[in-house]
Amino acid sequence: MSKGPLLAATLAGITVALVVIGTLWPVPSAAAYAGAGTMLHSSSTPEEAAATLGNDIRTQTWDKAYASFANKAEFTEPEFVHDLTGYYPSLLTYTTLDKFEVRSLHASSNDAEMQLTLHWATVVGSSASTRDLHLVRNGDHWEPVWPIVKQQEVPPQVIPVNYLRWDVIYRGPGDDWGAQDVEAPHVRIVDMHPVERADGVVILGELLNEDVVPAYVSVTATLLSKNQSTIGTEGSFDKISHLLLPKQVTPFLIRFPNVALSDVGSIRMTPLSALIAASADPVIEIGSEQLHPNPGASLTGQLINQSGQIVNVAHVLGTFYDKSGKVVWVADQYVDQALLPQMPVPFEIHIPEDLARNISTERTVVATYSSGSAL
């Protein structure tokens, strides 16, 4: 006799029993993730109060988080929410908090300083932001003082914009096969070389739009072994500025995980370009660029939107050169807040420590995305 029906009935019974147990007596963490409550309810210590706040932010129980603040008279609940998720649509608008960390900086019997690091899960990967929290004792519990950063106001004004815009009309479907079509933009790789890293081979380089029209660009690379067989093909994905205006240069970086440079005989590069409707606006100034040495090598600076259009997402790409002008690394960062006209927004791009000592100069470019525009 087959034992299948007996096994199926047993599994079904166990499943039903576990569902009932889980519903009637859920573990606190599961209930918290389901939005039914929080893992931490106590605020009897500064650490617990900060962790409760982090948990409220993660579950987006804004009212509870706002109610816990000692300084809530200084701002409204919507201002607190906008402080975290942005006043204008930006990278943080559609994100959730993946996790948070609380680190104690100082504590006494009546007040404490905590560092709250928020790890947001955005569409382009993880984005971390840090807030230094001051906490004060109020009777038997602790209350955080939220370091509100209020949105800077852009004065009402009219900014005339008359930068060039390009539109494209391709040939029609009824045209003869010999009829002309618009030419794809001419682009050229002006620098390229492979670098061996611990996790594989990385191709670094720069791409120039040498045409007089804007180009949508990407680069793919194929690694060939010494006997000319294909090891793998990878693209630059988002480690490139995809929109290049005439005579603009973008760096690119292509990763080949788990490949040793000694196995590579040659590299075949394929730059791709297509015509795209684009605007020469907005112009972004990259100011106060500074290279910081080890430890924690980085490039910092600030972006200033010189146009009137709000930039929702800015992608900063840094190209790092050695003394001879050779590209030694390409790194990037997405800025998680919108760029308002003339309002400086800081950025920080981290540089691998082993490469930092070779870096002499850098060049930074910004790719921007505005809601309602083509690119």
Added chain:
Amino acid sequence: MSLPKFVEAGNAFSIQSAGSGRSTLYFIGPGQVLKRDVQLGQTVFFPAGSLYNAGHYLVVLAGDSSTESEAFDVLPATRPADLSFLARPSRLPVSLHNGITGAVYVFDAYHNLITIPAQVSFELTTPSGTVQKHIVATRDGAAWTVMDSTAQQGMDKFEARIGEILSARVVAQVPGDPCGLKMNATQSGQGLQLKTDPVRDCNGNAVPDGTIVTFTEAYEGGQTTVDVPLKRGIAEVGMASHNGAIISVASGVVLGNQIRWEK
């Protein structure tokens, strides 16, 4: 049956059959099949336009008691009626040797490729009136040529002609890389105003608006960079003023002058 050795596409022709009784005549060729009921022993006439696709045809005469088959060719008409003209590229920089290619395929009125040699005249006319003219004989129905782009930007007219048949394309000659890129710096309030001279290529053509010019200001402990598109032929930007700053300008891979700024 008695067939001609070949027929020119679209021309009238006739077939003589032998015997008596009724039969069916089939023409089977590339892209075309023709069926006709015939009276054996009579001449069958086919009016102009009956067979128009050039190629090798199989002719089958199928009767009640016997089937006969033969082959013959339909040749393209000798008189050109249409040109397919491929001009590449549609846009290129000025002063490029052999930068423009033109290829022509010659067709008859029924769009059959005419393989007998014919003289094709290629003519490239620039806005200044300069004309480059090449006459090339077709080979297997095609002819091609290469031309140089000239020093002056503008829209060229590129024509291919056989007799009265003409096909025209437009080729845009665009300025090359900026040449002698030069900027000036002036104090503007607390800041610095940077402005290029009108940007031109090495042939004196104005570089088009929208071209990116990069201004870089390197100062003690920092650097500022702005990518500015050309507007009305010049690039202009305001930057913070730093005493002793080195300011440079570039466009693509072309470097311009450098200024050391002293307040």
